[in-house]
Amino acid sequence: MVAGATSWLGKSFASFRDSHGRPVLADMRDATRATGQGFSSYSFLNPASGKEGEKISALNYFAPWNILIGTGIYLDDIEHTVWISVRDSILFAIMVTTCLIALAFWLTRSLITPIRSIQSALAEVARGNLSVTAEVSSKDELGLIASDLNHTTSELRG
Secondary structure, X not given: OOOOOHHHOOOOOOOOEOOOOOEHHHHHHHHHOOOOEEEEEEEEEEOOOOEEEEEEEEEEEEHHHOEEXXXXXXXXXXXXXXXXHHHHHHHHHHHHHHHHHHHHHHHHHHHHHHHHHHHHHHHHHHOOOOXXXXXXXXXXXXXXXXXXXXXXXXXXXX
C-alpha cells in the first residue's frame, strides 16, 4: 500500500530509483535484512515544497506477508522544525535576559538610593550640621542604619 498519490497505486517499485540513481526499494530491503528493521535515505519529491529533497524512512519488515512497512520524513522538514525551536529558544533567552537586567537595575536602584541618602546625611554631620536627617523609609538594614543616624543626630542636638 502506498499513501499519497493515487497514480502510484498498483505499480511495482522493484526498479524504482531516486534522482541520484539509487535503487530505493533495494536499499530499503538491505536496511532491514539483518534485524528486520532499519533506516533508509533517498531523494523524493516533497509535496509541501514542490521540490525534491532528502527523505529518511524508518522501516520494518513484516515476514508473514513479506512486506516492508515504513514511514519517512524530509530533512527539510526536520531542519525547519529545528530552526523554529532555535528561534523560539533565542527569543525566550532574550526575554529572560531582559527581565533579569530589569530586575538587576531595580535591585541596584533600591540599594543605591538609600545608601546615597545615608552618605549625604553623614557628610552633613561631618561638617557640623546636626539638623540633617537621612530619608530612608525601608525596614531593612539600610533603614535601620538611617534610623540610628537620625536618632544620633537628634540626641546630639539635645
